Amino acid sequence: MQPRTVLAAGVLGAVGVAMAMPAFAETDYVAKYGIKQDHPGICSYEATDAKDYTGHEITILTHAVPVMGEPVALHSKQFEELTGGTVNVVHAPFGELYQKVMIPFQTGQHVYDIVYGGSYWIGDWAPHLAAVPQKYLDTDEMKDITPAYQGVASWNGQRLQYTFDGDRNYFKYILPPFEDADNQAKFKAEYGRDLAVPTTWEEYAEVATFFSGWDWDGDGELEYGSTEIVKRDDVAFANFITRVASYAKNPNVTGGFWFDLETMTPQVNNPGFVKGLEMWMDALRYMPPGGINFGIGEEIFSWGGGESLMSVTWDDAFIQAMQPDSPIRNKIRVGTEYGPSMGSHKVWNRVSGQWDEFETPSVAPYVTWGWGAGVSKYSEEQEMAFDWFCFFSNYANTNHDLLIGRFGVNPFRTSHMDPDYWEQEAGWDRAVAESFTVMLQGMDTSTNRVFDLRVPGVNQFYTAMMASVAKAMAGEMTAQDALDEVAEEWTRIADRIGVDVIRDAYKNVVALEDNVSLDQVQ
Amino acid sequence: MLDSRYKHIFLLPALLALVAIIIFPLIYTVRLSLSGWDVNFPELDYIGWDNYARAITDGRFWDSMGTLYLMVLLCVVFEYLLGFGLALLLWKEVKAGRFFRVLFIVPMCVTPVVMAVVWRTIFHETLGPMNDVLSWFGIPGVPWLSKSGPAFAAVVIIDVWQWTSFMFILLLAGLMSLPREPYEAAQIDGAGPIRTFVHVTFPLMAPITLGALIIRLIESSKLMETIYALTSGGPGSSTETTSYLLYIRGLREFQIGYTASLSIIYLAIMIIALTIFARSLSRLMIGRQGPVRV
Numbered sequence: 001m002q003p004r005t006v007l008a009a010g011v012l013g014a015v016g017v018a019m020a021m022p023a024f025a026e027t028d029y030v031a032k033y034g035i036k037q038d039h040p041g042i043c044s045y046e047a048t049d050a051k052d053y054t055g056h057e058i059t060i061l062t063h064a065v066p067v068m069g070e071p072v073a074l075h076s077k078q079f080e081e082l083t084g085g086t087v088n089v090v091h092a093p094f095g096e097l098y099q100k101v102m103i104p105f106q107t108g109q110h111v112y113d114i115v116y117g118g119s120y121w122i123g124d125w126a127p128h129l130a131a132v133p134q135k136y137l138d139t140d141e142m143k144d145i146t147p148a149y150q151g152v153a154s155w156n157g158q159r160l161q162y163t164f165d166g167d168r169n170y171f172k173y174i175l176p177p178f179e180d181a182d183n184q185a186k187f188k189a190e191y192g193r194d195l196a197v198p199t200t201w202e203e204y205a206e207v208a209t210f211f212s213g214w215d216w217d218g219d220g221e222l223e224y225g226s227t228e229i230v231k232r233d234d235v236a237f238a239n240f241i242t243r244v245a246s247y248a249k250n251p252n253v254t255g256g257f258w259f260d261l262e263t264m265t266p267q268v269n270n271p272g273f274v275k276g277l278e279m280w281m282d283a284l285r286y287m288p289p290g291g292i293n294f295g296i297g298e299e300i301f302s303w304g305g306g307e308s309l310m311s312v313t314w315d316d317a318f319i320q321a322m323q324p325d326s327p328i329r330n331k332i333r334v335g336t337e338y339g340p341s342m343g344s345h346k347v348w349n350r351v352s353g354q355w356d357e358f359e360t361p362s363v364a365p366y367v368t369w370g371w372g373a374g375v376s377k378y379s380e381e382q383e384m385a386f387d388w389f390c391f392f393s394n395y396a397n398t399n400h401d402l403l404i405g406r407f408g409v410n411p412f413r414t415s416h417m418d419p420d421y422w423e424q425e426a427g428w429d430r431a432v433a434e435s436f437t438v439m440l441q442g443m444d445t446s447t448n449r450v451f452d453l454r455v456p457g458v459n460q461f462y463t464a465m466m467a468s469v470a471k472a473m474a475g476e477m478t479a480q481d482a483l484d485e486v487a488e489e490w491t492r493i494a495d496r497i498g499v500d501v502i503r504d505a506y507k508n509v510v511a512l513e514d515n516v517s518l519d520q521v522q
Numbered sequence: 523m524l525d526s527r528y529k530h531i532f533l534l535p536a537l538l539a540l541v542a543i544i545i546f547p548l549i550y551t552v553r554l555s556l557s558g559w560d561v562n563f564p565e566l567d568y569i570g571w572d573n574y575a576r577a578i579t580d581g582r583f584w585d586s587m588g589t590l591y592l593m594v595l596l597c598v599v600f601e602y603l604l605g606f607g608l609a610l611l612l613w614k615e616v617k618a619g620r621f622f623r624v625l626f627i628v629p630m631c632v633t634p635v636v637m638a639v640v641w642r643t644i645f646h647e648t649l650g651p652m653n654d655v656l657s658w659f660g661i662p663g664v665p666w667l668s669k670s671g672p673a674f675a676a677v678v679i680i681d682v683w684q685w686t687s688f689m690f691i692l693l694l695a696g697l698m699s700l701p702r703e704p705y706e707a708a709q710i711d712g713a714g715p716i717r718t719f720v721h722v723t724f725p726l727m728a729p730i731t732l733g734a735l736i737i738r739l740i741e742s743s744k745l746m747e748t749i750y751a752l753t754s755g756g757p758g759s760s761t762e763t764t765s766y767l768l769y770i771r772g773l774r775e776f777q778i779g780y781t782a783s784l785s786i787i788y789l790a791i792m793i794i795a796l797t798i799f800a801r802s803l804s805r806l807m808i809g810r811q812g813p814v815r816v
Contacts, residue, residue, distance in 0.1 A: 095750075095774070096773075098773075098774065099773040099776070102561070124561055232757070232758075289647035289648050290646065290647035290648070290667055291668065292668040292756075292757050293668050293756070457560070457562055457775070459774050459775050459776065460561065460775040460776075460777065463770055467755075470757065473757070474670055474757035475758070476759065498562070
């Protein structure tokens with residue numbers, strides 16, 4: 001063999017080995033995708049990389065960027081790189097998601113393989129969603145989901161939504177003003193009691209009033225007591241529910257918060273609801289100017305920017321306020337000593353028709369709908385769609401997304417309730433992390449919870465409710481008149497859709513409210 | 523005979539397009555309005571006039587109609603007055619007249635939703651520039667979007683800002699096409715500018731004014747995007763117009779059959795109201811000599 005031939009063979013061999021190397025070398029997913037760690041399992045980066053969806057295509061309808069839209073776009077691109085498949089992501093504002101999903105569903109057209117929206121639309125979406133296959137339910141990621149959010153994703157005992165988010169409404173506040181000696185002295189002089197973190201809406205009103213209309217943080221701007229979402233047709237229904245739950249969800253009464261399951265009489269105008277609405281109407285005086293027109297964006301901006309002392313809304317505002325560039329990072333806390341939100345010493349008992357008295361405030365946490373999504377049963381690429389979900393919500397991605405406030409991904413696994421995670425990964429102070437995780441756990445274990453109505457036609461019920469509530473908030477009518485109007489409209493809606501249809505669906509909600517199995521709901 | 527047949531053959535594509543684009547959706551909406559198509563029942567069944575009977579007792583629908591009419595009336599009156607005033611200013615040669623003509627057209631070219639978002643910032647009670655500007659004149663801050671009256675006014679202001687230019691273009695075009703002879707005659711008779719306007723310009727502009735008003739009335743009555751982005755119909759129900767309510771009933775609540783019936787009622791009322799309005803205005807402005815058919 002000529003030396004030149006030997007050299008050529010050597011070079012060719014070396015090139016061949018070099019070309020073959022990547023096939024044998026392990027891809028460094030941590031470095032390539034900026035994740036902390038790839039957890040083993042069928043949803044992992046490695047397992048997804050082993051799948052080949054070349055020539056396959058799915059279309060996802062999700063929310064606009066950034067909330068949920070950004071993580072979906074990010075992980076879809078990664079999924080494409082790993083599997084060779086094509087993922088089309090369509091973004092829409094929240095107000096348009098429902099119709100964009102319902103029109104193809106109702107007309108039997110296949111447009112989207114995966115649809116995103118409010119998890120409380122499950123009653124309308126259920127007939128059109130494919131059940132999550134058992135192999136995904138058996139993953140560590142799925143088993144780690146808290147029972148509350150497993151329930152939120154289920155319908156008539158079947159898991160129809162793929163869980164990747166867990167939302168809730170809870171009380172949050174800026175701590176330093178409560179600890180300030182001057183504030184404490186002034187408050188005591190004015191109200192005759194010590195300044196303390198409120199535990200009832202009555203105390204909340206006093207504290208909020210005290211901190212409203214003056215510059216208590218010395219930034220040269222006026223500050224206010226409370227920021228809430230009040231804007232009509234935004235997601236103000238969530239704040240309304242949080243407000244009324246304290247007075248209308250009685251721990252001594254099971255079998256329905258929204259309706260009496262036996263009679264299907266709407267409860268929305270009972271004295272508990274009326275009291276909650278009256279307190280909310282009064283709250284406008286200690287909100288920032290224009291507060292009645294605040295949507296979720298304004299709420300996050302207002303409370304997160306330190307314009308108001310307290311707020312009762314979603315996780316998003318809290319997580320965003322804990323971002324490194326936030327002016328109130330690590331100066332905030334969540335929940336009260338009695339629970340995630342305000343409680344009440346008296347709660348309406350719809351069975352006895354009287355107010356029940358409670359020595360310590362009764363708290364009724366509201367497990368706010370949160371994002372829900374599922375695979376369309378009309379999809380021809382269900383396997384790829386479920387694999388996409390599996391990848392999207394794997395440990396590596398979720399742990400990454402949870403730390404980015406604008407993504408809108410909030411704790412939904414038991415492992416997310418570990419303060420170490422928030423302290424080490426997010427850099428939160430220990431006290432904040434503990435305050436947060438204790439609140440999360442309290443919500444999950446409560447047996448006196450409130451969930452969304454989650455029945456077919458929920459949007460009809462909710463828009464009717466909020467149209468009248470908005471009139472009360474604007475001073476066009478009294479709380480009682482507004483809620484009587486709602487009850488009448490709800491009766492008509494239930495009659496149109498079918499009282500039995502609503503009752504059967506509402507049993508799913510009652511099971512969640514009372515924290516019992518569906519079989520136990522009569 | 524042969525020519526006539528050719529004529530019909532050539533007309534056929536246009537007629538088919540017309541049927542597909544206008545007639546079919548209209549007929550389909552009527553059919554939908556007679557069905558109970560709902561979120562839980564996506565079927566084109568037949569329920570007779572039930573939806574129409576329900577609409578008659580739907581107070582929210584009639585309230586929204588009242589809100590709409592008041593809003594439209596205010597918008598169109600202000601747009602007409604301002605548009606006519608601007609057109610008169612730029613009718614005669616003024617410095618940089620061409621620049622101003624283009625400038626006045628800009629608002630009309632912007633998407634209403636985008637402008638509503640911009641105006642929402644302008645009307646922000648604490649951060650928006652509107653209250654800052656008012657404070658220069660000693661006027662206290664106005665709760666633009668949090669009180670019913672100011673919110674209603676805010677919607678009118680945005681519509682007037684955006685669509686005055688449309689009125690301006692039409693009226694300016696009308697002014698520029700007016701014959702010179704009546705003005706020469708008025709000048710010979712010694713008429714001043716006000717008398718010339720009252721007795722020459724205004725009557726001569728009546729037909730085009732009528733057309734402009736009718737077009738704006740039709741367009742304004744579809745006011746929805748601004749409401750959607752600015753107030754969502756609130757505070758309370760103060761800015762809920764019929765178009766916005768139809769959006770809520772149809773696409774948020776998915777009451778498809780019922781919303782179709784509301785649309786048909788709304789359409790019928792609009793046709794009747796606009797016909798009466800056009801005839802009345804025509805008699806008022808043009809008299810019996812030159813009625814305008816709308």
